[in-house]
Amino acid sequence: METVWKRPDGSIVACTEKIKVLRENLEELRQMAQDAFEDALLMECDEAQIRAVFQEVIAGLENPYNKD
Template sequence: MESQKLWVQEDGQPVSCQEKLRVLDENWLEVQDILRDAFEDAVLMGVSEQGMRARLTDLVASLTSPHQGKKA
């Protein structure tokens, strides 16, 4: 997995704040490491690769926005 090259805002414009970019890149690397470790552990313990990929995909699909429920 490689780091995302561009972080895009809701309006389609790239994030340009260097501090935000640093945090986003650090978080992305951390997520990659955790998911890779969880995937490898599951497969080594006998979980099918396809099954684990499906669970990870479901996890991502179930994430809710922190903006949900907030009034604009």
């Protein structure tokens, strides 16, 4: 199922080029995360810990466009 991208106001992002870039970025991120996950498993790290660390990384991303 394809992700429906939305703006903060709830309206849908419909621009084909924007959606293409989002899709490509997500696939690159997914592949990089998969590679890092497999590396950590090969180094005998705990799967649950790897997943928790990845979640921390994502949760810690900063919005450089925040208007605060």
